[in-house]
Amino acid sequence: MINNNDVHRGREIAERLNAEARAKAATAELTVDGYLPPAELRVDAKFRSADPFGVDGAEGTIDTPHWPDDENGQRADHLDPELPPEPPDDDAQGARGSSRSKTPPPVLAFDVVTLADVQPEKVSWLWRGWLPVGKLVTLDGDPGLGKSTLALTFAAIITTGGMWPDGDLCDHTGDVILLSAEDGLADTIRPGFDSAGGDPTKVHAVQGVPLSDDPDDGLRMPTLADIMQLRELITRTKARLVVVDVLMAYLPTGTDSHRDQDIRQVLGRLARLADDTGCTILLLRHLNKAKGGDPLYRGGGSIGIVGAARVGLLVAKDPDDDTVRPLPRMRLPHRHPRPQTPLPSKGLNHDQPPVRRRLQTSLRPHRPARPGRRPRHERDPR
Numbered sequence: 001m002i003n004n005n006d007v008h009r010g011r012e013i014a015e016r017l018n019a020e021a022r023a024k025a026a027t028a029e030l031t032v033d034g035y036l037p038p039a040e041l042r043v044d045a046k047f048r049s050a051d052p053f054g055v056d057g058a059e060g061t062i063d064t065p066h067w068p069d070d071e072n073g074q075r076a077d078h079l080d081p082e083l084p085p086e087p088p089d090d091d092a093q094g095a096r097g098s099s100r101s102k103t104p105p106p107v108l109a110f111d112v113v114t115l116a117d118v119q120p121e122k123v124s125w126l127w128r129g130w131l132p133v134g135k136l137v138t139l140d141g142d143p144g145l146g147k148s149t150l151a152l153t154f155a156a157i158i159t160t161g162g163m164w165p166d167g168d169l170c171d172h173t174g175d176v177i178l179l180s181a182e183d184g185l186a187d188t189i190r191p192g193f194d195s196a197g198g199d200p201t202k203v204h205a206v207q208g209v210p211l212s213d214d215p216d217d218g219l220r221m222p223t224l225a226d227i228m229q230l231r232e233l234i235t236r237t238k239a240r241l242v243v244v245d246v247l248m249a250y251l252p253t254g255t256d257s258h259r260d261q262d263i264r265q266v267l268g269r270l271a272r273l274a275d276d277t278g279c280t281i282l283l284l285r286h287l288n289k290a291k292g293g294d295p296l297y298r299g300g301g302s303i304g305i306v307g308a309a310r311v312g313l314l315v316a317k318d319p320d321d322d323t324v325r326p327l328p329r330m331r332l333p334h335r336h337p338r339p340q341t342p343l344p345s346k347g348l349n350h351d352q353p354p355v356r357r358r359l360q361t362s363l364r365p366h367r368p369a370r371p372g373r374r375p376r377h378e379r380d381p382r
Contacts, residue, residue, distance in 0.1 A: 126172050126240065126280055127154075127164045130329070132310050133172060133240075134278040136271050138247075140285045140299040140306075141315030146325050147284050148183055149192055150315060151243045154282065156198025158240050174240035175202040177233060177279075179222065181249035204237055225252040227269050234277045242274075247283045248300060257301035267308040283309070296330045306330065 124133035131137055131154065141147045157164060161173040183189050185205055193200060208219025209226060222229070224244070234242065244250055248257055255262045274281045285299045295314050299306055306312040312330035 124172070126158060126170065128168055130164075130311065130313065130327075131241075131280055131282075133280055134274050135310035136267065136274060136281050136283060136308055138283050138285060138299060138306050138309045138312045139315065140287055140295075140313070140330075142287050145315045145317060147315050148180070148189075148245055150325070150327070151245060151282055151284060152189065152193045152198070153196045155203060155241060155243060156193060156196035159199040159202040160197060162197065172240055175204060175237040177230075177237065177239045177242045178203055178205045178245070179243065179250055180205065180245045181221075182245060204233065204239070206233070222250065223252045224250050224266050224270055227273055231273055231277065234273075234279050239277075239279050242279055242281045243284070244281065245284045247285050247305070257305075260302045260304040263302045263304040264308065267305065271308060295328070 125131060126133055139147055139151065155176040155178070156162065157170050158173060158176055161170050163169055178189070180189060189205070190200065193203065206222055209222050209229060211217040211220055224230075230242070233239070251257055251266060255266060257263065270281060273279075283305070285301065285305065287298045288300050290298060296306060296312065297303060298314070299312075314328050314330050316326045316328060318324040318326055
């Protein structure tokens with residue numbers, strides 16, 4: 001049975017919906033996209049309430065949208081047949097169209113070069129066998145062994161055209177760019193550079209990147225993602241060497257130093273910059289906590305770091321002389337096999353592995369041995 005409460009409730013709902021419809025119609029002339037038409041185009045629809053059991057209830061009326069039909073019985077495109085339709089909103093249609101379907105970007109072809117068009121070139125050297133021109137070089141070592149001191153020694157030799165530790169003269173003199181995140185300029189870098197005999201007028205230390213044109217806004221920490229700024233500085237100063245001390249401090253935010261793909265993206269752009277400008281970029285790294293094993297894997301971060309470099313250097317500690325720092329090369333500068341001088345086979349034991357020489361150089365010039373001290377090669381190997 002339908003009681004009076006159901007009837008009153010149905011009438012209240014119908015009156016409330018009619019009031020809401022009149023309020024909407026009074027505030028806007030409505031279109032097909034969701035608004036009610038003017039009052040003269042609305043008709044009354046029957047409202048019927050029902051109980052949960054499907055018994056017919058009270059009847060009422062409610063205003064519902066009704067659009068005029070054309071001669072074919074289809075819904076008209078505008079409210080008033082005598083008025084022309086409003087022009088479509090291009091911005092709204094564009095927004096709706098872009099959300100439904102996006103035009104895929106054009107696929108660009110590879111930029112390739114035929115090997116026959118490439119002219120072979122010899123590798124140029126700042127320091128023959130150790131610092132190639134226009135390449136990436138890594139310099140690894142534990143803290144306190146002299147990585148920064150060695151890098152400042154390189155800078156001093158390049159700025160003055162001095163002599164390398166093995167006696168060769170530096171033929172490529174020029175300016176040096178320094179990015180240092182560990183040592184102070186006034187109390188550590190400048191005294192060390194002066195003691196190496198360098199020209200301080202040719203060394204340019206990067207302090208930061210301006211946040212805006214207003215100098216009061218301050219600086220932010222530079223990273224290796226600032227390729228355009230670094231290229232401009234190299235071109236303006238005609239720098240021969242860039243020292244990054246240390247590499248991990250200047251990796252862009254979000255770069256995982258142990259993820260090969262992240263490292264390759266950063267160092268790939270840096271290698272192209274070095275090749276374009278002819279400037280050698282020296283990357284300093286600390287060693288990891290592993291002990292022993294292949295020194296190629298001792299540098300911090302991904303193996304892709306030394307893999308992207310043309311030469312990999314390692315600052316070691318001489319077990320016999322604490323004032324000497326051997327500098328073995330972990331990665332050879334030549335990727336193709338070098339011709340070997342044939343040795344006579346007579347008297348050789350072919351069952352033993354060949355002896356490999358490891359070239360070393362000292363940070364200090366050669367000094368005569370102390371009286372009573374035998375040469376190193378004559379000492380007891382024990």
